[in-house]
Amino acid sequence: MDPRFKIAHREAKIGVGIAIAHFLWWFGFAYGLGSRPVEQYRYIWGFPDWFFYSAIVGFILISITIVFVTKFVLKEVSFEEDGEADR
Amino acid sequence: MNWQVIAPLVFFLVAIFATGWIASRQRDKSSGFLNDYFLGGRELGGFVLAMTMVATYGSASSFLGGPGTAYTMGFGWVLLAMTQVVTGYFVLLILGKKFAILARRYQAVTLIDFLKARYNSPVVAILSAFAIVIFLFSAMTAQWVGGARLIETVTGLSYTSALFIFVISVLVYVTTGGFRAVALTDAVQGTIMVIGTTILLIAVIIAGGGVPNIMQDLLTENPNLVTPYGSDGNLSAAYVSSFWILVGVGVVGLPQIAVRAMSYKTSRGMHRALVIGTIVTGFIMLNMHLIGVFARAVKPGIEVADTVIPVIALDILPPWLAGIVLAAPLAAIMSTVDSLLLLVSSSVVKDVYLGYIQPNASMKTVKRMSFGVTAVLGTIVFLLAVNPPELLIFLNLFAFGGLEAAFIWPIVLGLYWKYGNKYGAIASMVTGIGTYIALHFYNTANGNLLDIHTVVIPVVLSLIAYIVFSLAIKREVYRY
Incomplete structure (x- = not known):
């Protein structure tokens, strides 16, 4: 198999992994904290805590993860067909 | 008519034209007309491609419909909208490198080329062309209607003249410039979307007297607005979570998005697009939907959900600034429509005409066909959008x-x-x-x-x- 495909397969798995972790974070905070009665909500920067952690912190964490992954984990490959010559 | 609002919008249109014109001048002779017209010669950089992905994806619904629903439903809908962040990285990590490599090996210019080569089957190609033309054609008309309605609201022009201005603007640069013009104008439009939402969010927070104050107003009006369950408590966790499929991971199946993953020149550009795409999508979606919720505290009682954004912008901003901010939804709609138009015409020219009707057509004919089909499609959409038929509205539901x-x-x-x-x-x-x-x-x-x-x-x-x-x-x- 084209060695570039090994890299592509690995990175697709990373994508699925990040999406699952993202979903768990998003769901956990939104419905874990959000299902309490409204009177028990705390407010961070004015936002209800469930929303602050799930949507705002979640978004920031995902952005950091993506920056980190693209910088240190993903590999450069050639898309051209001559990139195949070295297989 | 309010010229102070219109002036920035006119300026925006001129800037878009200029970008499209510059792009059409840059046409690359070496890589072949089709490759260049429908894929931009596969040489666009990471920033432009990230922005075109975000802008194509961000449409009338993210700038008008979505915030309008957030206005009615409260924070639950903002939570739902945030499921879209996943598209920013998921599409490129999944389709990513393998798609780019295989598309080149198959010399695929369209998604259908790719499917046809992978499955070695004309039936697959015809079925996909059929689905793309029918569904995206309807989707495009619906966006077209949204764009015209927005111009109508803001400028006070009649619906038909508004539609006419909108259609002409898009047709000119798509027809002459092809994918490169679409991608470059998308980058400009995406940038305007980011700036517009930022200004409007800050303005709404100031108008509402700060976030804690706004939250107090919402709690007083209806405590459900600050829960994840919607204003009437009907928004279930299962329903909201299913949007992870619809607007999150499922987006890899949208042809207008998938085709963009084929157009990268290098993996470096793709990596940059991953980062920019994720951050910009999340930023725009969070801002726009927060604006929707906050607007409820600032100006309660807006009846038509789709008008929440224009109404609040005209209400709290000085007119010239409102003009700049309202260029954002217009940009969002335009950037979606232009891509759909190009995709539908590529399906007609490349996959149907060249594939089955006249495989040996000369370069000159193909060129004329591409310009012609794009222009004719645009005109048909215009005529349909003047008075949208029921069938079209129906088909759009499935798009x-x-x-x-x-x-x-x-x-x-x-x-x-x-x-x-x-x-x-x-x-x-x-x-x-x-x-x-x-x-x-x-x-x-x-x-x-x-x-x-x-x-x-x-x-x-x-x-x-x-x-x-x-x-x-x-x-x-x-x-x-």
Whole structure:
């Protein structure tokens, strides 16, 4: 198999992994904290805590993860067909 | 007419024209007309491609409909909108490198080229061309209507003249400039979307007296607005979570998004697009939907959800600034429409005309066909949008979820599963669209089955169809 495909397969798995972790974070905070009665909500920067952690912190964490992954984990490959010559 | 609002909008249109014109001058002779017109010669950089992905994806619904619903439903809808962040990285990590490499090996210019080569089947190609033309054509008309309505609201022009201005603007740069013009104008439009939402969010927070103050107003009006369950408590966790399929991971199945993953020159550009795409999508979605919720505290009682954004902008901003901010939804609509127009015309020219009608057409004919078909399609859409027929509105309902259910597995498993074959692909497409339409009727009549969005079950069924038919009929290993 084209060695570039090994890299592509690995990175697709990373994508699925990040999406699952993202979903768990998003769901956990939104419905874990959000299902309490409204009177028990705390407010961070004015936002209800469930929303602050799930949507705002979640978004920031995902952005950091993506920056980190693209910088240190993903590999450069050639898309051209001559990139195949070295297989 | 309010010229102070209109002036920035006119300036915006001029800037878009200029970008489109510059792009059309840059046409690259070396890589061949089709490759250049429909894919930008595969040489665009990471920033432009990230922005075109975000801008194509961000449409009338993210700038008008979505914030309008957030206005009615409260924070639950903002939570739902944030499921879209996943598209920013998921599409490129999944389709990513393998798609880019294979598309080049197959010399594919369109998504249909890719499917045709992977499955070696004209039936797959015709089915996909059919689905793309029908559904995206309707989707495009709906966006067109949204754009005209917005111009109508802001400028006070009649609907038809507003539509005319809108259509002419888009047609000129798409027809002359092709994909490169679409991508470059998308980058400008995406940038305007970021700036516009930022200004409006800050303005709404100031007008509401700060976030804690706004939250107090919302709690006083209806405490449900700050829960994840919607203003009437009907927004269930299962329903909101099913949007992870519809507007999150399922987006890999949308042809207008998938085709963008083919157009990268280098993996470096793709990596940059991953980062920019994720951050910009999340930023825009969070801002726009927060604006929707906050607007409720600032100006309660807006009746028509789609007008929340224009009304609040005109209400709290000085006119010239409102003009700049309202260029953002216009940009969002334009950047969606231009891509759809190009995609539909590429399906007609490349996949139908060159594929089946006249495979040996000369370069000159192809060129004339491409310009001609793009212009004719645009004109038909204009005529339809003047008075949208019922059928079109109906078809548009399936444009997003229906296309995902049809294409997600033929694309994804076509890339990664060696047993995938044309029988699986055909079965998967037919099952996806068929069950989507059937379930849509069921859900409209009886409420959502299992309390989840219509898209989920057809996506699961089309996966099963793909696997079963691939293994059952002429099972063999595909060599990538």
